[in-house]
Amino acid sequence: MRLTILDKGHGFRTKALFAFIRLVTRQPTPEIIKLIGYRPALFGAYMKKVTHEAMRGSSGWSVGDRELMAALVSCVNACEFCIKAHTAVAVRAYGDEPKVAAVLSDLEAAPISEPLRATLRMLAKLTHAQTVGADDMRSVLAAGVLPQQIEDALAVCFAFNTINRLAETFAFSVPGPNAFEAGAKFLLAHGYR
Amino acid sequence: MTDISQQRKALIERVLNGAGTASQSERQAAFENIGLAEPVKTLIQKVATQATAVSDRDVAAARASGLTEDQIFEIVICAALGQSTRQYDSACAALDSAISKE
Numbered sequence: 001m002r003l004t005i006l007d008k009g010h011g012f013r014t015k016a017l018f019a020f021i022r023l024v025t026r027q028p029t030p031e032i033i034k035l036i037g038y039r040p041a042l043f044g045a046y047m048k049k050v051t052h053e054a055m056r057g058s059s060g061w062s063v064g065d066r067e068l069m070a071a072l073v074s075c076v077n078a079c080e081f082c083i084k085a086h087t088a089v090a091v092r093a094y095g096d097e098p099k100v101a102a103v104l105s106d107l108e109a110a111p112i113s114e115p116l117r118a119t120l121r122m123l124a125k126l127t128h129a130q131t132v133g134a135d136d137m138r139s140v141l142a143a144g145v146l147p148q149q150i151e152d153a154l155a156v157c158f159a160f161n162t163i164n165r166l167a168e169t170f171a172f173s174v175p176g177p178n179a180f181e182a183g184a185k186f187l188l189a190h191g192y193r
Numbered sequence: 194m195t196d197i198s199q200q201r202k203a204l205i206e207r208v209l210n211g212a213g214t215a216s217q218s219e220r221q222a223a224f225e226n227i228g229l230a231e232p233v234k235t236l237i238q239k240v241a242t243q244a245t246a247v248s249d250r251d252v253a254a255a256r257a258s259g260l261t262e263d264q265i266f267e268i269v270i271c272a273a274l275g276q277s278t279r280q281y282d283s284a285c286a287a288l289d290s291a292i293s294k295e
Contacts, residue, residue, distance in 0.1 A: 137291035
């Protein structure tokens with residue numbers, strides 16, 4: 001972590017919560033939790049609400065679909081922490097590791113529905129090029145995706161384009177697979193609140 | 194259906210105008226990625242457009258210019274939110290345009 005305050009600057013109660021998390025999960029405190037827990041009245045408490053609504057609010061997309069979107073956006077941004085975190089949640093949500101791996105390695109050949117593929121393609125372009133046009137949206141609509149589903153996918157994209165940048169800028173350390181498994185279990189049970 | 198509009202508005206309002214250590218004008222400039230002086234300009238430009246390229250040196254240079262860690266924390270968050278907001282707004286406008294011409 002590049003800022004000492006994000007490692008050690010939390011208040012007593014937050015540090016006690018981190019100790020509890022370490023005890024229960026037998027893993028180091030995830031650095032995303034340290035970020036969200038630092039001065040939450042400025043950022044973390046508000047970011048959690050946006051992320052929870054995007055990832056767990058009522059939607060035409062399943063939880064697995066939205067976790068897959070988060071993993072794909074993170075792949076385009078080359079954010080290792082977030083790729084591993086949300087790949088683990090998507091795999092657990094779908095119960096289908098090969099499908100998630102196929103999407104992240106070759107979206108066009110992956111065994112998924114065309115509406116989901118078209119949506120992921122648009123999110124990847126938006127994340128890479130920073131912008132998309134009306135033709136990109138027409139392609140997604142033509143694949144059978146409803147406008148509200150596009151808005152839902154854009155909400156996921158917004159959350160992870162924010163978090164990816166912070167994870168990379170603050171240099172989140174990347175723990176081993178057991179930590180991401182524990183994180184995935186937690187996120188599926190409790191969401192992002 | 195998912196609706197992040199209220200939460201997103203509250204988040205951005207808080208980060209730009211809530212109690213903080215960086216001035217509101219510095220936070221706004223970082224959000225917009227416009228009008229910043231070096232070395233903060235380079236750091237914020239990287240956060241917005243190539244966050245994987247941010248280095249220890251970029252953060253050290255911002256610190257050496259007189260910014261506290263809390264100020265760096267705030268402007269980096271503003272920069273990340275600013276870029277994701279521009280993406281999001283671009284996509285929402287594209288969707289509106291696609292729907293209105295269908």
